[in-house]
Amino acid sequence: ETGVTQTPRHLVMGMTNKKSLKCEQHLGHNAMYWYKQSAKKPLELMFVYSLEERVENNSVPSRFSPECPNSSHLFLHLHTLQPEDSALYLCASSQDPSLEGGELFFGEGSRLTVL
Amino acid sequence: GQNIDQPTEMTATEGAIVQINCTYQTSGFNGLFWYQQHAGEAPTFLSYNVLDGLEEKGRFSSFLSRSKGYSYLLLKELQMKDSASYLCAVMDSNYQLIWGAGTKLIIKP
Numbered sequence: 553e554t555g556v557t558q559t560p561r562h563l564v565m566g567m568t569n570k571k572s573l574k575c576e577q578h579l580g581h582n583a584m585y586w587y588k589q590s591a592k593k594p595l596e597l598m599f600v601y602s603l604e605e606r607v608e609n610n611s612v613p614s615r616f617s618p619e620c621p622n623s624s625h626l627f628l629h630l631h632t633l634q635p636e637d638s639a640l641y642l643c644a645s646s647q648d649p650s651l652e653g654g655e656l657f658f659g660e661g662s663r664l665t666v667l
Numbered sequence: 668g669q670n671i672d673q674p675t676e677m678t679a680t681e682g683a684i685v686q687i688n689c690t691y692q693t694s695g696f697n698g699l700f701w702y703q704q705h706a707g708e709a710p711t712f713l714s715y716n717v718l719d720g721l722e723e724k725g726r727f728s729s730f731l732s733r734s735k736g737y738s739y740l741l742l743k744e745l746q747m748k749d750s751a752s753y754l755c756a757v758m759d760s761n762y763q764l765i766w767g768a769g770t771k772l773i774i775k776p
Contacts, residue, residue, distance in 0.1 A: 554709050592675065594766040595754070642709070650762040655700065658709040 555579040558643050558659035565633065566667050573628040573662045575643030581657070583649040584626040586618060589640040589661065601626060602649045633666045640664070669693045671767035673755050678773045679745055687740045687753050687770045695760020701729055701740045702754040704769070710754055713740070742772075750774045 556577045565571050577584060586598040600608035601620040615637075617629040626643055640663050644656040672690045679685040691699070698717040702710040716722055716731035716738060728741040742749055755767040 554711065556709070592768055594671065594768045595756075595764075597764070651698075651758060651764070655712040655715065656702075656710075656764075658702075658711070660707070660709045 554657050554659065556643055556645055556657050556659035558662050560662055561660065562663045564665045564667065567633060570631045572630065573641055575626040575659055577624055577645040579645055579657060581645040581647050582623060583646045584620060585644040586628050587642040587644060589642055600649055607649060635666050638664055638666045669759060669765045671755055671757060671765055673767040673770045676771045678775060681745055681747060681774055681776050683745050684741065684743050685745060685772065687772065689738045689755035689767055691736050691757045693757050693759045693765055696733060697758040697760065697762060699731055699738050700756045703751050704754060705751045745774050747774050
């Protein structure tokens with residue numbers, strides 16, 4: 553238990569579906585992140601939120617839409633995805649986005665399969 | 668460009684010692700992290716090095732040489748539960764984390 557909870561753990565969707573991934577952190581952190589993890593590839597940072605404001609958007613396609621309603625919750629809304637979007641999506645949190653002297657706390661991930 | 672290199676896979680024997688290397692080329696340096704990730708689980712923090720030298724934490728140690736752009740994670744008295752992927756990440760001058768692809772460590776009895 554890392555203090556970061558993700559749901560659902562597994563998701564299968566068609567290319568025309570709309571679904572959402574949810575992340576909740578119970579650590580009182582100010583920064584939250586979405587990462588994409590594909591097999592044998594480095595973690596790819598998608599979005600960073602600090603105090604509910606988006607501070608990073610690494611050229612992610614618009615079919616991925618993040619939402620951060622408060623400092624404890626983060627969503628990733630998915631729409632018209634492609635098969636190459638199949639991956640493990642990891643949520644993480646940290647005390648602040650600069651990570652000075654700190655660390656990332658990860659959730660267990662949502663395994664997404666796009667058919 | 669920025670790059671982190673680590674071996675894709677390593678195999679070691681229970682009770683032995685294994686060293687997982689990580690080399691990096693980044694725009695500036697603000698520290699190096701090691702994370703452990705068991706299959707199907709969250710990555711968990713192992714160590715953080717910002718100064719040269721060896722940091723020991725129980726059976727695990729992490730070494731850093733900033734002049735060589737090099738780090739290693741040393742695991743002693745290997746146990747079956749140490750079978751996992753080990754991720755190296757460097758924080759660059761903009762405090763962005765640059766990740767390696769991870770090293771899958773297989774422990775055999």
